[in-house]
Amino acid sequence: MNLIDQYPISLTNSLTGKKEVFKSLVPGYVGMYVCGPTVYNNVHLGNTRTFLTFDVISRYFRFLGYKVRYVRNITDVGHLTDDGDAGEDKIGKKARLEQLEPMEVVKRYTEDFHGVMRLFNILPPSIEPSATAHIIEQIEITKKLMEAGLAYEANGSVYFDVKKYNQSHHYGILSGRNIEELMESGRDLDSQDEKREKIDFALWKKASAEHIMRWPSPWGDGFPGWHIECTVMSTKYLGETFDIHGGGMDLKFPHHECEIAQATGANGKVPVNYWLHSNMLTVNGQKMSKSLGNSFLPSELISGSHPLLDKGYSPMTTRFFMLQSHYSSTLDFSNEALQASEKAYRRLSTALSTVKALSHTEGKVDEGLSKELNSLIASCYQNMSDDFNTAKTLAVLFEMSSRINDFKSGNRKTGEVNAELFTAFQKTYISFMEEVLGLQEETQLHNNALDGAIKVLIELRKKARTDRNYALSDKIRDDLKAAGIQLKDGKDGEMSYELE
RNA sequence: GGUUCCGUGGCCGAGUGGCUAGGCUGAGCUCUGCAAAAGCUCCUACAGCGGUUCGAAUCCGCUCGGAACCUCCA
Numbered sequence: 001m002n003l004i005d006q007y008p009i010s011l012t013n014s015l016t017g018k019k020e021v022f023k024s025l026v027p028g029y030v031g032m033y034v035c036g037p038t039v040y041n042n043v044h045l046g047n048t049r050t051f052l053t054f055d056v057i058s059r060y061f062r063f064l065g066y067k068v069r070y071v072r073n074i075t076d077v078g079h080l081t082d083d084g085d086a087g088e089d090k091i092g093k094k095a096r097l098e099q100l101e102p103m104e105v106v107k108r109y110t111e112d113f114h115g116v117m118r119l120f121n122i123l124p125p126s127i128e129p130s131a132t133a134h135i136i137e138q139i140e141i142t143k144k145l146m147e148a149g150l151a152y153e154a155n156g157s158v159y160f161d162v163k164k165y166n167q168s169h170h171y172g173i174l175s176g177r178n179i180e181e182l183m184e185s186g187r188d189l190d191s192q193d194e195k196r197e198k199i200d201f202a203l204w205k206k207a208s209a210e211h212i213m214r215w216p217s218p219w220g221d222g223f224p225g226w227h228i229e230c231t232v233m234s235t236k237y238l239g240e241t242f243d244i245h246g247g248g249m250d251l252k253f254p255h256h257e258c259e260i261a262q263a264t265g266a267n268g269k270v271p272v273n274y275w276l277h278s279n280m281l282t283v284n285g286q287k288m289s290k291s292l293g294n295s296f297l298p299s300e301l302i303s304g305s306h307p308l309l310d311k312g313y314s315p316m317t318t319r320f321f322m323l324q325s326h327y328s329s330t331l332d333f334s335n336e337a338l339q340a341s342e343k344a345y346r347r348l349s350t351a352l353s354t355v356k357a358l359s360h361t362e363g364k365v366d367e368g369l370s371k372e373l374n375s376l377i378a379s380c381y382q383n384m385s386d387d388f389n390t391a392k393t394l395a396v397l398f399e400m401s402s403r404i405n406d407f408k409s410g411n412r413k414t415g416e417v418n419a420e421l422f423t424a425f426q427k428t429y430i431s432f433m434e435e436v437l438g439l440q441e442e443t444q445l446h447n448n449a450l451d452g453a454i455k456v457l458i459e460l461r462k463k464a465r466t467d468r469n470y471a472l473s474d475k476i477r478d479d480l481k482a483a484g485i486q487l488k489d490g491k492d493g494e495m496s497y498e499l500e
Numbered sequence: 501g502g503u504u505c506c507g508u509g510g511c512c513g514a515g516u517g518g519c520u521a522g523g524c525u526g527a528g529c530u531c532u533g534c535a536a537a538a539g540c541u542c543c544u545a546c547a548g549c550g551g552u553u554c555g556a557a558u559c560c561g562c563u564c565g566g567a568a569c570c571u572c573c574a
Contacts, residue, residue: 034574035574036574037574038572038573043574044574046573046574047573047574048574049574050574051574053574079572090572175503175504175569175570176503176504177502177503177504177569177570178503181502181503181570182502182570184502226572247574248573248574249505249568249569249574250568250569250572250573250574251573251574252569253503253569253570254569254570254571255573277574278574279505279568279574280567280568280574281574282567282568285566285567286567286568287567287568287573288574289573289574290572290573291572291573321512324512324513324514324522324523325512325513325514326513326514326515329506329513329514330505330506330567330568331512331513332512332513334511334512336511336512336524336525337511337512337513337524338512339524340511340512340513340523340524340525341512341523341524342524343523343524344522344523344524345523347523350537389514389515391513391514391515391521391522392514392515392521392522394514394522394523395514395521395522395523396521396522397522398521398522398523399521399522402538402539405537405538405539406538406539408538409531409537409538409539411531411538411539465533468533470533470534473533473534474533474534474535477534477535477536478535481535481536486536486537487535487536488535488536488537488538489532489535489536489537490537496537498536498537
């Protein structure tokens with residue numbers, strides 16, 4: 001039996017609000033689209049959480065044996081800072097402020113984004129299409145929607161007719177909103193507005209004279225609307241209906257709602273079977289966002305240079321911290337929580353290097369331990385298959401760490417389980433840590449000269465101990481500790497050290 | 501105002517009808533010359549008030565408190 005059938009994945013589908021058993025359109029294959037960043041600024045830690053979530057999800061699908069096509073776009077087209085006509089082109093604005101070409105802005109922040117992804121060990125998607133490379137397709141689908149009577153032109157711009165769409169479909173199916181309420185609440189249509197209803201949204205916008213990013217179209221020079229790029233790129237690379245669409249919770253409405261309307265209107269098919277939304281990273285209970293001024297850049301987190309931070313935290317500590325909560329819950333950021341994560345993660349990381357070094361020797365098999373290890377192995381899969389519950393999976397890995405430490409210290413002998421089970425246990429721990437959760441051992445800054453010097457001191461201390469000169473041996477240990485080096489005496493008289 | 505979600509032990513966080521995760525902190529024990537590390541044990545909670553049920557942190561209602569979305573946002 002293969003892993004896909006052995007551990008069927010259930011996931012919370014935002015479209016139905018229920019946990020459902022995942023069934024892919026084509027057996028063994030998964031098509032997943034995730035809304036990527038708008039590259040006019042550095043990505044912050046909150047953004048990173050979303051990409052981490054879908055990184056782990058795609059990793060787990062692959063781990064079970066699915067062939068995954070993971071598409072994550074780059075939004076580089078220069079949408080407006082405001083949805084109305086008053087807004088300014090984000091990328092154009094940044095370009096003016098920094099005196100750069102818009103594509104220099106795009107390049108700079110795309111590079112920054114990729115750097116952050118590498119830092120947190122977030123794997124690249126299979127395809128990373130950019131909106132500016134799909135202008136023709138965006139114009140084509142806009143034409144198609146006009147032909148279908150679901151879009152109208154007004155003064156060089158084209159808008160999606162939500163009311164019309166709602167006559168034959170359900171606008172609001174994803175976010176649970178109803179069209180009447182939407183038309184009543186919110187901002188009023190101002191007199192300048194060309195839209196028939198304020199809930200209508202732009203498929204194509206006419207470019208004002210000073211707008212830098214612009215392309216020719218049947219309606220004159222302009223640029224595509226915010227939502228259409230995702231519809232175009234997901235359809236192009238994954239088909240008119242695909243398995244999973246993901247993104248941050250804050251994109252659910254209106255962005256994803258509009259995507260559903262456009263795609264359904266244009267292709268006559270439900271575009272997505274499962275919608276997944278990852279929740280927000282909060283700071284003191286409030287959403288981390290640029291506008292609130294409570295966002296940190298990953299670089300500020302690592303160096304500890306942000307005023308809200310007591311000290312710096314490593315990328316893997318941060319990754320671990322985020323995986324300790326479920327992706328569908330908000331996660332509150334605090335120094336205390338990060339400090340706890342730092343210690344906890346060190347424990348896992350140490351067990352990881354320990355388990356790699358363990359080997360099996362035959363002995364008398366213990367039924368109780370065998371049963372426990374078998375059950376721990378199965379739990380890893382079961383917890384990940386249960387809506388990608390990384391928090392529960394980590395809890396299992398901690399229990400496995402205790403057993404690993406037992407083997408290392410000799411509390412339990414590896415021979416208490418048979419060789420096959422021992423290897424499975426080893427492989428499960430290593431692969432869930434590294435492949436599924438993407439947690440790597442953090443390589444300490446090993447420096448050959450330093451390592452050599454410490455070894456010399458260790459030899460001196462060994463000599464002092466055999467001479468029962470504990471005053472000297474303790475001094476060596478204490479002084480090294482003060483310098484940030486912790487010596488650990490092993491059972492067999494060997495010593496190891498750890499940099500703090 | 502509308503829509504939706506949340507409120508778990510000293511702290512962070514899983515859990516969504518019975519079997520009461522895990523981590524961090526604190527206390528104790530074992531090992532150790534002493535430490536560190538490790539192993540074991542303990543401190544055991546579900547905002548409040550009602551209701552449903554043999555049984556509720558988990559379902560329903562109300563109250564209080566917090567958040568997200570309704571405007572760009574991961």
